Amino acid sequence: MQHKNRTIEQINLEAVWKTELVFALLLVKALRKAVPDMILDYKFSVVTPERGKGGIDEADAPVFAQMLEKAGVDMLHVAQANHTGNMADTIPPMGVQPYGFFAEISGKVKEAVSIPVSTVGRIITPEMAEEILASGKADMVGIGRGLLADADWAKKAANHDFCDIRLCISCNKGCTDKIQHREFLSCVLNAENGYEGTRKILPAETPKHLVIIGGGAAGMEAARVAAQKGHRVTLFEQNTKLGGQLELACVPPRKEEMRRFTEYLSHCMKQDAITLRLGEKATPEKILALNPDHVILAVGAHSFHFPIKGIDQPCVCDAWDILRGTTQVYGK
Ligand SMILES: Cc1cc2nc3c(=O)[nH]c(=O)nc-3n(C[C@H](O)[C@H](O)[C@H](O)COP(=O)(O)O)c2cc1C
Ligand code: SF4
Numbered sequence: 001m002q003h004k005n006r007t008i009e010q011i012n013l014e015a016v017w018k019t020e021l022v023f024a025l026l027l028v029k030a031l032r033k034a035v036p037d038m039i040l041d042y043k044f045s046v047v048t049p050e051r052g053k054g055g056i057d058e059a060d061a062p063v064f065a066q067m068l069e070k071a072g073v074d075m076l077h078v079a080q081a082n083h084t085g086n087m088a089d090t091i092p093p094m095g096v097q098p099y100g101f102f103a104e105i106s107g108k109v110k111e112a113v114s115i116p117v118s119t120v121g122r123i124i125t126p127e128m129a130e131e132i133l134a135s136g137k138a139d140m141v142g143i144g145r146g147l148l149a150d151a152d153w154a155k156k157a158a159n160h161d162f163c164d165i166r167l168c169i170s171c172n173k174g175c176t177d178k179i180q181h182r183e184f185l186s187c188v189l190n191a192e193n194g195y196e197g198t199r200k201i202l203p204a205e206t207p208k209h210l211v212i213i214g215g216g217a218a219g220m221e222a223a224r225v226a227a228q229k230g231h232r233v234t235l236f237e238q239n240t241k242l243g244g245q246l247e248l249a250c251v252p253p254r255k256e257e258m259r260r261f262t263e264y265l266s267h268c269m270k271q272d273a274i275t276l277r278l279g280e281k282a283t284p285e286k287i288l289a290l291n292p293d294h295v296i297l298a299v300g301a302h303s304f305h306f307p308i309k310g311i312d313q314p315c316v317c318d319a320w321d322i323l324r325g326t327t328q329v330y331g332k
Contacts, residue, residue, distance in 0.1 A: 023314070045079060061078075075117070099123065148187040224269070
């Protein structure tokens, strides 16, 4: 139901709105009375005709926000509706919703109230956060998955160390998928996630020299952690560019957001402890000449061609080759 342009007084709450909203107002009033000195930040779930279930309609949101302010709420956190709807509406994976997709709505709510308003949803970088704040659409921004990918997001942003932030790629694999399957929450990019208190990268007792073969995600992550522990690393990558198969994974539509991880890891390779040997195949002679303490093989997986009849026909293609652009597909 929509009540555009109505004032609070014109709306007979009980008659036209869901009882949940009346309950919310009664709850806020009771809480205000019970904890007068505590800050009440209200998670203000908004649904639009295109997105979400189980929140207030976008058109009614500004008026209801005024009611909440009047009832005693100190702050509003304008966000997507709860999980009674589609997960892609609430915690959207890459490419499904635009960046900062709740900023416009929070801007409309902010115009209606005098209390601080925050927004959340696909705010990936500090630059995106700054842009929303500068536009006046929110007084504060919330970062959800970004903090799972890098718990020091805010600290690095405050220090202007933007390139050091391991940015969330909105894959939903480690976090949302895990909790949906009743498993322990994690992040595919951050092995320390969930173990911040106990799992730490500490300096090695004996610094060593490692040779790493492969400059994909695994090789670069191994190099990053080894260097942080104080080891010296020589990394061989046969291509002239880092990234390995992540470069291919970024090719299909909507998947380019994965490139953020390649960029982060490539940035981490720029340190004195890591020697990059790009465009070089690691041979036994080259490895022995370096006399390393350990060698880490991180050469990735290869596609397997089954020895079946017809495999060599022109209509049978290797997915890797299609993504690389070395095979063109056409026809049926
Ligand atoms: C693992 C996980 C659990 C979440 N649980 C809740 C929740 O219980 N209640 C809620 O209102 N939002 C929940 N959210 C939504 C976040 O608060 C946030 O609004 C959403 O992830 C969008 O922000 P982001 O793009 O910065 O991640 C959850 C998000 C994630 C990733
Ligand atoms: S698993 Fe990590 S990178 Fe992927 S969406 Fe969740 S927090 Fe972001």
